[in-house]
Amino acid sequence: MRIKEIRTRVARWKGKAVPLPPHFCTNPMDLLALPAVSMRTFTFHSWLIVEVFTDDGHVGIGNAALAPEATKQVIDCYLQPILIGFDPWDTEFLWQHMYRKTMAFGRKGIGMAAMSAVDIALWDILGKSAKQPVYRLLGGKMKPRIPVYASRLYNIELGKLAAEAEGYKEDGFKAMKLRFGWGPVDNAAGMQRNIDLVRTVREVVGNDIDVMADAYMGWTLDYAKRMLPLLEPFHLRWLEEPVVPDDIRGYAELKSCGRIPIAGGEHEYTLFGFRDLLDAQAVDYVQFDTNRVGGISQARKIAALAEAHYVPVIPHAGQMHNYHVVMSSLNAPMAEYFPVVDVEVGNELFWYIFNGEPRAKDGFVDLEENLPGLGLTINEEALKQSSKLSNEHAPPSTKKRGYSACRSGARASPATACRGFVGLPAGKHRCRRRSKAVRDRAPKGHAGTLGLRSHL
Numbered sequence: 001m002r003i004k005e006i007r008t009r010v011a012r013w014k015g016k017a018v019p020l021p022p023h024f025c026t027n028p029m030d031l032l033a034l035p036a037v038s039m040r041t042f043t044f045h046s047w048l049i050v051e052v053f054t055d056d057g058h059v060g061i062g063n064a065a066l067a068p069e070a071t072k073q074v075i076d077c078y079l080q081p082i083l084i085g086f087d088p089w090d091t092e093f094l095w096q097h098m099y100r101k102t103m104a105f106g107r108k109g110i111g112m113a114a115m116s117a118v119d120i121a122l123w124d125i126l127g128k129s130a131k132q133p134v135y136r137l138l139g140g141k142m143k144p145r146i147p148v149y150a151s152r153l154y155n156i157e158l159g160k161l162a163a164e165a166e167g168y169k170e171d172g173f174k175a176m177k178l179r180f181g182w183g184p185v186d187n188a189a190g191m192q193r194n195i196d197l198v199r200t201v202r203e204v205v206g207n208d209i210d211v212m213a214d215a216y217m218g219w220t221l222d223y224a225k226r227m228l229p230l231l232e233p234f235h236l237r238w239l240e241e242p243v244v245p246d247d248i249r250g251y252a253e254l255k256s257c258g259r260i261p262i263a264g265g266e267h268e269y270t271l272f273g274f275r276d277l278l279d280a281q282a283v284d285y286v287q288f289d290t291n292r293v294g295g296i297s298q299a300r301k302i303a304a305l306a307e308a309h310y311v312p313v314i315p316h317a318g319q320m321h322n323y324h325v326v327m328s329s330l331n332a333p334m335a336e337y338f339p340v341v342d343v344e345v346g347n348e349l350f351w352y353i354f355n356g357e358p359r360a361k362d363g364f365v366d367l368e369e370n371l372p373g374l375g376l377t378i379n380e381e382a383l384k385q386s387s388k389l390s391n392e393h394a395p396p397s398t399k400k401r402g403y404s405a406c407r408s409g410a411r412a413s414p415a416t417a418c419r420g421f422v423g424l425p426a427g428k429h430r431c432r433r434r435s436k437a438v439r440d441r442a443p444k445g446h447a448g449t450l451g452l453r454s455h456l
């Protein structure tokens, strides 16, 4: 079996989105003096879809939500040319080739997100080729079903927040996570408002349900240290991303306080990144996301490393690429679950793009035993409809600089690796803006960035 083609496309939400009020959730930009409308820049309403085709007819599906337009370019220009013609069963060799090819710029961030999306697609192929769900390739079921926690509860009016938490309790969730809305620039009054959020959820769900809280990198070490004693009475299961991911010492200091377990890692990358976190005793919970951390090939190694440290793994986000790792891991007691809601932040967008994501029932998701691969398909019908609504190739800001984000066709020859760009012969491959002649030959209405209807 050989890799024949790799296709990438960005699905962009063009429908109505729920506007986010100021302080909807904390984030790293909170320390900057930005206007209140800055919550708009927090949303991400596009998603990268990767399809890897083999010469014997299998199609592996991967995805990435991190900077999808840029991630797509990494795959089209740097990864696709070195993967064509190889056997997808050689996942470790291919991962190492991608990693070492992009070493200078790809170790963290969008380079690794691109590798992750491809790696996930390769594992999907392996499962389909072996006619087995991916979790069986990773060791099989370690639990009959996967307990999941409801992950939403943003900073909204307290009565509505209570009602939302009550709803999750009634749906059978045994754990749920809320978001803080206030950070260091909001002073002592903001700290009290954060406490109000936690108190509201704790009071409505009682003590038999786990409550977690997420600062999403929006605090500082000093602020977090002042918050810990205020939060302690509510016995949170964990405090998530209290400081920026580069502040490993800050994480370790907060963990050493021993007042509330500390969780992090959704913005950390590769086995090396988690080795550093675990060596520093910086986290009580590891939260990699398989579609950022290096794909399933890295996620399973990090899960094993965490197991040796007796640190539980509870990945960021639900989604199949994480569920299959959780299902097959001893030390992955639970998974995150983004409820199906109207498009708001962007976390929920995958529900609109893919078919096959399991819905939570009584606080659990289950994985089909007879579904080979990851069990996902692309909702092509929705994407087809949406192409009538949108024919954009790139965000306006990049268009001005002459870029043209493209729906790449898979190309066996590196010379044409990036549709929309002129490639150079193998060995000299690099991306350039496509010539006018090439642009004129492009099919009319070619949709590089797909929009989606608001009601799918």
Ligand SMILES: [Mg+2]
Binding pocket: 214, 216, 240, 241, 266, 316
């Ligand atoms: Mg988080």
